[in-house]
Amino acid sequence: MHTSPKQSITFTEAIKKMERYCAYQERCHKDIQDKLSTMRLIPEAREKIILHLLEHNFLNEERFAKSYARGKFSIKKWGKKRIIRELKYRGISEYNLKTALKEISEKDYLHTFHELAEKKYSTLKETDKNKKRKKLVDYLLYRGWETNLVYEKVNELIPF
Missing domain, CATH: 1.10.10 (Arc Repressor Mutant, subunit A)
Structure with a gap:
């Protein structure tokens, strides 16, 4: 109706x-x-x-946060910083944020990060080394990956 x-x-x-x-x-x-x-x-x-x-358990913030974190990580390849930012925007409690992030294993997290960075690197057509570095850094930071991981990986893929 x-x-x-x-x-x-x-x-x-x-x-x-x-x-x-x-x-x-x-x-x-x-x-x-x-x-x-x-x-x-x-x-x-x-x-x-x-x-x-x-x-009646139609609405469950913890279940939502866990599902959201798993989905954005596995489907959109988002890092923890982006997932946290989006969950905070939705008013999710600190407790549920922490619980949600436990859904992502450290092994899978790092594997996905390296795979994503290498895939993006292989598609960059930029010839200028510094511009190529910047594009890769911007891409990974936008997706919410931690700064230390990003710069470590970019230095590995595009050494000075």
Whole structure:
């Protein structure tokens, strides 16, 4: 049932809609609040819906953080700094940040980093050594890899 922007949605419809929204993919509180703000509900109804989602395990911040960290690392090849920045932006607690990062093994982390750096290096067409270094550094830092790892690897691949 689609509602026009002016039409209200019932509390029960809103709950069902939010359950489906959460079941489709892990969500954080911020996602839920953003979605609820588009539904023209009174604040009390929004709070009750969030409580309902928490009580019925549709909304679980720790599970969201773990899933987010695993996904962004394995699919987008993000480093820990980028994952932390994005989770903080979503209002994830310090405890859940730490828990989420434990999902990534150090061995996989370093393996992925070296693979990513070498792959990017092989695609750089730049002939100027300094510009090539800068492009590789910028690429890896943007993806959230730690500065010490980045400079160590760039010095290994493109020595002065």
